[in-house]
Amino acid sequence: MTISKEKRNLAIAGGLIGIIAIVLVLLGNPKNMGFCIACFIRDIAGGIKLQTAAPVRYVRPEIIGLVLGSFIISLVTKEFNARGGSSPMLRFCIGVMVMIGCLAFLGCPFRMVLRLSAGDLNALIGMLGFAAGIGCGSFFLAKGFSLGRSHRQAPLEGAAISAVNVILLLLVLVAPALFAFSESGPGSMHAPIIISLCAGLVVGVLAQRTRMCMAGGFRDIYLLKDATLITGFIALFIFALIMNLATGNFKLGFASQPVAHSAHIWNFLGMFVCGLGCTMLGGCPLRQLILAGEGNSDSAITVLGLLTGAAISHNFGLAGGADSVVDGVYKVGGIGTNGKVAVIACIVILLAIACVKSFAKKKED
């Protein structure tokens, strides 16, 4: 009974989040990007001048809202719990690599589902890579992989990331000249700030209450044969699909999809990195933001890793470029040599960490 109630709540939350995501696009967010944790953290990295790619600079209120929504609801329900100390440096590094993988694909698991709901079949390739990455991560979990146990910490430690987000929001409102904002490209496209913030807050509350997590959904299917967690994303897909069909935003195919490329192998491998890294971290980028709001300083460190990964991706030319039409000729985008080397390196490093933390741990026991 409990499980079916959880599935129902997840389905309702997923449906609402899907609708909110499409409304954000209708109000100004880039196409198929009502929500994208990776893209929005990347935009914030540009907004606070950690990276200098002109088209992707904006302080996205949705991210601030997600953290604060989770923080507020966890205080109200007395679930705020300051914890941390579970391999923070490794989590930071894995966060960096997850972001490199996401930006090679051009989206996080959340946007992957939104892209799929708009008919972007490149996201299907990404999803295969994501599922394969989680399968690989689940193998290591079954072999004993763990980043170690977290411990209780002072409430201030758990609340620090929420405080940082409040300060960031106040600065954006009071002194916007401090920040960099794109004049063209995806960073220049956004819904009104108050609506973006409210959307983030609502989704933050919903995700905290339901524990929505894309990586956890696949992981539970592999390890526990349980489809509860994936229900939220299935509902998100269905409602976003209906909204996209109703608003004329559905276009089935690989070519000319908004902010997407059709370099299939790198879509697959980018999301493989994301899936493997997220399984090792215990949750997708959305889940990391929600856990950070709840007081988990390990997830807060991971979010800082994601932010740093976004800066590294753009400063060192690792991020994917969208397909484009140059002089009437369709040009497939994808990632450059730096990006390809980085994605392969991320896979090797993640597998090395997973092996050490699985098999070395077993030896100790």
Added chain:
Amino acid sequence: MEDQGNKVMVATFANHYGAMLFRKTVGTGCTLRPVPRTLSSSCGTCAFFSGPFLKDYINENLEAVYEQKDGKYIKIYEN
């Protein structure tokens, strides 16, 4: 420890590895499932097993053990 024979127990863990070790120790009749939302806001793995809860079952990643009674969970052990 009061008699907990044949009662439905739920153990929560810091990570999946702890849950696997626990299942190995308890043996048959122990199944791993997602943690019920009422017990935790984490999306981790828990173990359902029949009582009694023995101290031999404890591992370093065990967080808490609950007894399921009338659809509610009563905490009987915290690590």
